[in-house]
Amino acid sequence: MTETEIEAAPQYDLSGVVIPLLKGVLYQENDAALWGTLLNLQARVRDYVAVLGLELVLDEAESYAFLRSRQAATDEDATRQLPRLIVRRPLSFPVSLLLALLRKKLAEFDAGGGDTRLVLSREDIAELIRVFLPQGSNEARLIDQIENHINRVVELGFLRKFKAAPGQSANYEVRRILKAFVDAQWLSEFDARLAEYQAQLAGGVEGGE
Known part of the structure; x- marks a missing residue:
């Protein structure tokens, strides 16, 4: 890879990874640079989205990642559960x-x-x-x-x-x-x-x- 190609490669920070995940599924094939950043920052991503009541599902073998609402571990957790950011869609x-x-x-x-x-x-x-x-x-x-x-x-x-x-x-x-x-x-x-x-x-x- 040339110096020009390195300079042209997109750079992502934590928010640059979380925002696409909030929008939908992230695939390695669609953005290899974003996927690489997610792998490097996944521990921070998990901590960040946990505050929002979400969890990161990441499958390195299949090369996809997405966010889903965390399940309440206890009845007490269920009573104080945050409003859903990830909407459930009813299916016919x-x-x-x-x-x-x-x-x-x-x-x-x-x-x-x-x-x-x-x-x-x-x-x-x-x-x-x-x-x-x-x-x-x-x-x-x-x-x-x-x-x-x-x-x-x-x-x-x-x-x-x-x-x-x-x-x-x-x-x-x-x-x-x-x-x-x-x-x-x-x-x-x-x-x-x-x-x-x-x-x-x-x-x-x-x-x-």
């Missing part, structure tokens, strides 16, 4: 279902020991969820609903959409941060809910958002 059942299906797909992919990135086409994702949605006579409406669910997962940051060539459907990378949000216990609980939902569908009960 189909979106929760899609997250669970993508998490299972990622686990199967990792078990195969192949590439490090799981990339699925829009059709692949649609087929994952299609069989669990109520079947109606309007196929176009069903496709639109699935498209909306996929877009919602993209907005949440669990899918990364690649730019598609004209006339071709989009491909999506399943972001590995999904593993931090959907653990084995969550999947187990969701499987129970899914079994109930499938029983409703089998009984002819109409589902929805």
Whole structure:
């Protein structure tokens, strides 16, 4: 690296690291210099955000980091808990279902020991969820609903959409941060809910958002 390149490299202080984390997930691939500063300052970052009632989740192996609200350790802590800075977003059942299906797909992919990135086409994702949605006579409406669910997962940051060539459907990378949000216990609980939902569908009960 030349002296000019060293001088041009961005420099970050503590606030320069915390502010991007408050805005959302930080990925090494998006800003290597910022990621390096986070690794160097992570102890100070943890202490700083703890004052705000937050904790740092950092996965060096998967190269991502984010902030989440700390869980109250005792009833006394719960009564004096600070207002949430990180807002919880309620999810519809189909979106929760899609997250669970993508998490299972990622686990199967990792078990195969192949590439490090799981990339699925829009059709692949649609087929994952299609069989669990109520079947109606309007196929176009069903496709639109699935498209909306996929877009919602993209907005949440669990899918990364690649730019598609004209006339071709989009491909999506399943972001590995999904593993931090959907653990084995969550999947187990969701499987129970899914079994109930499938029983409703089998009984002819109409589902929805």
